[in-house]
Amino acid sequence: MASTLQGYLDCSATTPLAPEVAAEMAHVQASAWGNPSSLHGYGVAAAEVLERSRQRLAMALGCSGRLCFSSGGTESIHLALLGAAAQLWSGNGQAPRLLISAVEHPATNAAAERLAALGWQVERVPVTQEGLLDLEAFQQLLAPPTRLVSLIWGQSEVGALLPLMEIAQRCRQAGVLLHVDAVQVAGQQAISFDALGVDLMSLAAHKLRGPRGIGLLLTRPGLELQPLFGGGGQEGGWRAGTEAVALIAGFALAVERRHRLLSEAPEAMVQLRDPLLQQLLDLPGLSLSGPDPSQQPSARLPHHISLLVRSDAGLPLSGRAVVRQLWSQGFAISSGSACSAHGDARSPVLTAMGYDAATAASGIRISLGDWHQPSDLHGLPEALRRARLELST
Ligand SMILES: Cc1ncc(COP(=O)(O)O)c(C=O)c1O
Structure with missing residues (x-):
């Protein structure tokens, strides 16, 4: 690990x-x-x-x-x-x-x-x-x-x-x-x-x-x-x-x-995030939650990606299970907010956005730091693909 x-x-x-x-x-x-x-x-x-x-x-x-x-x-x-x-x-x-x-x-x-x-x-x-x-x-x-x-x-x-x-x-x-x-x-x-x-x-x-x-x-x-x-x-x-x-x-x-x-490189986070987001959205079973930065760039935090995860059969997977699986591959992400990680698996935020109970428990969040290089992120799409496959079976 x-x-x-x-x-x-x-x-x-x-x-x-x-x-x-x-x-x-x-x-x-x-x-x-x-x-x-x-x-x-x-x-x-x-x-x-x-x-x-x-x-x-x-x-x-x-x-x-x-x-x-x-x-x-x-x-x-x-x-x-x-x-x-x-x-x-x-x-x-x-x-x-x-x-x-x-x-x-x-x-x-x-x-x-x-x-x-x-x-x-x-x-x-x-x-x-x-x-x-x-x-x-x-x-x-x-x-x-x-x-x-x-x-x-x-x-x-x-x-x-x-x-x-x-x-x-x-x-x-x-x-x-x-x-x-x-x-x-x-x-x-x-x-x-x-x-x-x-x-x-x-x-x-x-x-x-x-x-x-x-x-x-x-x-x-x-x-x-x-x-x-x-x-x-x-x-x-x-x-x-x-x-x-x-x-x-x-x-x-x-x-x-x-x-x-930020004054030296105002777009650094967006430039790191957007190609990763695109790669993740190209994978089956992953969809964006929250504002789409390609449609409304100023409506989303620049270091932030949040996704909903589904199986091949189209059923929502547990965001928490995805987080644990990814950690076994060396990536630390979160399901919903860390502060509610011990409570109900359904995210109150996704619920308020109109998602049903199962989907509201399928959210994950990836948030980048100012030390990250594009090469640090190369393994993540493959790790997420594997996590999804493992949890779908
Ligand atoms: C938006 C927001 N508000 C408030 C807090 C609470 O901050 P702290 O954990 O420093 O008390 C957090 C922490 O996750 C947060 O993300």
């Missing part, structure tokens, strides 16, 4: 640390290990690295508002939704509405359920069969009592990308606050937060070759949030707890590194 990085095709789940990010983190951990709140030199050294990293991230991501560090995408999403909702409604008078899409990450669904328990009305905007937001339904639902919207910008399982500028403009016109889950998009395209016109945006370092355990919430200037928990008052009171300075420094370098690579 091979376990080289060449066969790792699951970058939407997480990515390996970039070597220079690992080196930077080791350096910061050794040289600025103090508590940034301490008044002595050790603390000052750590606080300097912390604030410099924050400034570097603000600059790289074009954010003139506050940046709040968290433990990852899940926590950022909870802080955004619960923190903003508490400022919008105190629980008196008519219940406000939160809009999310029918294909959110479980973290957003969980935060929305918490708000529902507090009295908010939660409405899920339907998606098309490609997983794209139904813009007409969205526009209608933007009317009062909607006060807050949270949408996944790049859908992790089927790769669908929102037309974010247009959506942000509609939210502004309606006077509704917009939070964006950009966890899959960060690292795949340069983000300029202020220019997008959104209010809140969640990111996680581990999807872009930074460390696990560190996330970020970007906010529009002047926006207020109620913290999720109290304590030492770090992060301007928004997120108590001693800051993870080395992880934060690694995050800053990881974002700068990805933005540099």
Whole structure:
């Protein structure tokens, strides 16, 4: 069983640390290990690295508002939704509405359920069969009592990308606050937060070759949030707890590194993905789920392929079985999203896109990394052909 990085095709789940990010983190951990709140030199050294990293991230991501560090995408999403909702409604008078899409990450669904328990009305905007937001339904639902919207910008399982500028403009016109889950998009395209016109945006370092355990919430200037928990008052009171300075420094370098690579070769991922996708679609029994990049290039994450797998008899095969079979041939891919890998085999995302139960359990996802060369991918179509044959018999 091979376990080289060449066969790792699951970058939407997480990515390996970039070597220079690992080196930077080791350096910061050794040289600025103090508590940034301490008044002595050790603390000052750590606080300097912390604030410099924050400034570097603000600059790289074009954010003139506050940046709040968290433990990852899940926590950022909870802080955004619960923190903003508490400022919008105190629980008196008519219940406000939160809009999310029918294909959110479980973290957003969980935060929305918490708000529902507090009295908010939660409405899920339907998606098309490609997983794209139904813009007409969205526009209608933007009317009062909607006060807050949270949408996944790049859908992790089927790769669908929102037309974010247009959506942000509609939210502004309606006077509704917009939070964006950009966890899959960060690292795949340069983000300029202020220019997008959104209010809140969640990111996680581990999807872009930074460390696990560190996330970020970007906010529009002047926006207020109620913290999720109290304590030492770090992060301007928004997120108590001693800051993870080395992880934060690694995050800053990881974002700068990805933005540099994107500016040097903006189409690198698409050029790697599209020939592979074509080869895979030429195989029998494989069809695309989510937007077709040959028809709508800007509607799909550039590193992302999602497929439905059928037997020769046309019956849906188990996506999980395909994943296990491929791993025995040295390729690491995923069925649906990693976060739902222990639950029901039917993907809620494919179900929301209108697929029947058996088909909704037949999805696989291949997501590429910035170290991949075309030659790393040459064996995959043959491996998938073999996996399908083995599982069909
Ligand atoms: C779109 C999306 N949102 C949120 C998350 C949660 O991020 P984390 O695992 O860093 O908490 C993920 C992780 O898979 C994701 O893909």
